Amino acid sequence: MPKPLHLIVACAENRVIGRERKLPWHLPEDLKYFHDATAGQICVLGRICYETWPRANTEGRRPIVLTSHSLIENRNAGENAPIVADSLTAALTAAEELPGEIYICGGERIYGETLALAGMRALRLHLTLIHSDVPGDTFFPEWRHLAWQELSRRESADSKYRYTFLTLALPSPR
Ligand SMILES: NC(=O)c1ccc[n+]([C@@H]2O[C@H](COP(=O)([O-])OP(=O)(O)OC[C@H]3O[C@@H](n4cnc5c(N)ncnc54)[C@H](OP(=O)(O)O)[C@@H]3O)[C@@H](O)[C@H]2O)c1
Numbered sequence: 001m002p003k004p005l006h007l008i009v010a011c012a013e014n015r016v017i018g019r020e021r022k023l024p025w026h027l028p029e030d031l032k033y034f035h036d037a038t039a040g041q042i043c044v045l046g047r048i049c050y051e052t053w054p055r056a057n058t059e060g061r062r063p064i065v066l067t068s069h070s071l072i073e074n075r076n077a078g079e080n081a082p083i084v085a086d087s088l089t090a091a092l093t094a095a096e097e098l099p100g101e102i103y104i105c106g107g108e109r110i111y112g113e114t115l116a117l118a119g120m121r122a123l124r125l126h127l128t129l130i131h132s133d134v135p136g137d138t139f140f141p142e143w144r145h146l147a148w149q150e151l152s153r154r155e156s157a158d159s160k161y162r163y164t165f166l167t168l169a170l171p172s173p174r
Helices: 028-038 047-051 088-096 108-115
Strands: 005-012 016-018 042-046 062-066 083-085 102-104 123-130 149-157 162-170
Touching: 005 028, 005 108, 028 123, 028 162, 042 047, 042 088, 042 108, 047 062, 062 088, 083 088, 088 108, 102 108
Parallel strands: 005 102, 005 123, 042 062, 042 102, 062 083
Antiparallel strands: 005 016, 123 162, 149 162
């Protein structure tokens, strides 16, 4: 059986995840959750996410960067140097050969292509749902129509937002 795919995302009620190449909010609790979950794991992510996330190669993360180009910024990260892939299929093939869980870290197209694997691959969705409509230019694909099983839920808030940490699962294919 291939490894399950862990999608990890913070998403507003209107499905916004980004604005002008940045996160549209500053939620330290969620950032810590994201960094703790992905430390030591394989992180599949798009070129923009890689370029804007300096910690992609730190704390044992092994980034697999999706790009149509063969060269990306080299951070001299030693054994955590990025692997470059030109498709999600190529990225997942490379990820199967590496130790660790596979975390899908965005952005929009990669999340969409991964969710399209529902029914073919076991999926886990680590979703921080921010209970607001937030202006933005990058979106998480609609996920609510899929038959998720809720594994965990924790409510939280800061001075600006209420948000819920959810872990959802789609059963493994037969
Ligand atoms: N809230 C969250 O949890 C969260 C998570 C992730 C990202 N974000 C936000 O989302 C935004 C960045 O995401 P984004 O969607 O704009 O960009 P992205 O996915 O990080 O990068 C897009 C680039 O990745 C490459 N790419 C994507 N899919 C590919 C595929 N299937 N095959 C080959 N190459 C592929 C292409 O690179 P080339 O142009 O080099 O070919 C494409 O231009 C930022 O605002 C960020 O803060 C938020």
